[in-house]
Amino acid sequence: MAELRWNPLLGTWTMVSANRQKRPDLPKDWCAFCPGPGKKVPPGYDVFIYDNDFPIMRPDPDTPDEIGGELYPAMENYGKCDVILYSPDHNAHLSSLTLPHLRKLVDLWCGRTGTLVKDPKIQYVFIFENRGREVGATMQHPHGQLYAYPFVPQKIDVELRNCRAHHERTGNCLLCGMNAEELRFGKRVIFENAHFIAYLPAFTDYPYGVFLTAKRHYGLFTDMTGDERDSLAASLKDVTGMFDSLFDKEFPYMMCVHQSPCNTADYGNYDKFYHFHIEFYPPLRSADRVKFYASSELGAWAAANPLRVEDTALQLLDALAKFRGKSV
Helix, strand or coil, rough: CCEEEEEEECCCEEEEEHHHHHHHCCCCCCCCCCCCCCCCCCCCCCCEEEEEECCCCCCCCCCCCCCCCCCCCCCEEEEEEEEEEEECCCCCCCCHHHHHHHHHHHHHHHHHHHHCCCCCCCCEEEEEEEECCCCCCCCCCCCEEEEECCCCCCCHHHHHHHHHHHHHCCCHHHHHHHHHHHHHHHHCCCECCCCCCEECCCCCCCCCCCCEEEECCCCCCCHHCCCHHHHHHHHHHHHHHHHHHHHHCCCCCCEEEECCCCCCCCHHHHHHHHHEEEEEEECEEEEEECCCCHHHHHHHHCCCCCCHHHHHHHHHHHHHHHHHHHCC
């Protein structure tokens, strides 16, 4: 049983899914995502969409419970939860995949986005990856996920509203302006290729919280050209390889794709002011220390970064040079 419950204090939906408690603890020597007898994955796949076995949103939603009066409405859990398998190799990761293989992954993301935005009930397609035990990942096999929501999630809503306000005030895109300012300042830029810029924005609350931002203004995966898809594949390889080279260990992170919403008139013409980018939230602040989100961050949304990103950018530049030296 799953449903969406309205939070009137924050003006957003909370997803409730009792079935996720039934997820089994899998044997250490068995992986559902590796090809083999009795598995749902085909033999010899490159990248593959796998239906989440315990989805919090479904195209055949449950009937929501009666949970109270008009203060607490509930909504059916309509949507989609996909698992995106990056490779049949259990020990692979984004930085170890070839560029042609990564391009297939980018194409899969683009194609799946294009399919889901045609559903009038879907308002946001969110692609993400949780890597490492530090961020709650329980499956080592290289994979990410996709949630297609029937609402615009709150963090995206806040970004959209601030981007719209900036556009109304200045006539310009906020992310385009951030790109220009980071390139002008220079001390937080990690790399730039033909179509993407990677930098630590001045305000990020994670010591190594890289933003990977499109140089051209567009909002959705489906707006990308072929050359831009190639650049994104190369950028993902560089960012994740740089992370692993930073402390010479598999580096945990949350990777979150921020693209435009769909099928909603709540924000006006968001194509003019919202801008495709990927935000990385790595929880480490050193090789063996985690930056925890504590009471101030979670209870008051008052973000705090324990390190200056002008300093951590230098560490990432060294790690990128180290990775590129290894990957030649």
